Amino acid sequence: MDSIDIFLYVADILVIVGIILAVVMPLIKSFDDPKSLLKSALAIVxxxxxxxxxxxxxDGEVLPKFAKEPFNLTEGMSKFVGGSLIMTYVMTIVALAGIVITEITKAIK
Incomplete structure (x- = not known):
């Protein structure tokens, strides 16, 4: 095991610690204001x-060439990926619309 492997393990540990802190710290802070927990729960819902x-x-359609090796794509996996893509498209459009609306209202004021 050379130093590169050690640094990769350290990087993995730091990423995991960062993810845990990014989730836990806002939860600890939100216990001071329970209404913020309600807003977060509403956003998740x-x-x-x-x-x-x-x-x-x-659509859960899978082309025959993707149903075989090395992909082994199933109808459920295809439907999940399709749903994720559609959600990404909708959220991108909502974000862009929010940016445009914010800029227009700031220009009017």
Whole structure:
């Protein structure tokens, strides 16, 4: 084991610690203001509902060449990827619309 392997393991550990802190610290801070937990829960519910809608309208069709080795793509996996793509498209459009609306309202004021 040389130093590169050690640094890769350290980097993995630091990323995991960073992810844990990014989730836990806002939760600890939000216990001071329980209403912020309600807003966060509402946002998660809205995102879950949006994903359910996107998953429902996505197509699960798999071309024969992707159903074989090395991909082994199933209908469920294809539907999940399609739902994720549709959700990404919708969220991108919502974000861009929000940016445009914010800039227009700032220009009017």
């Amino acid at each position: 809205v995102l879950a509902a949006l994903f359910f809608i996107a998953y429902s309208i996505s």
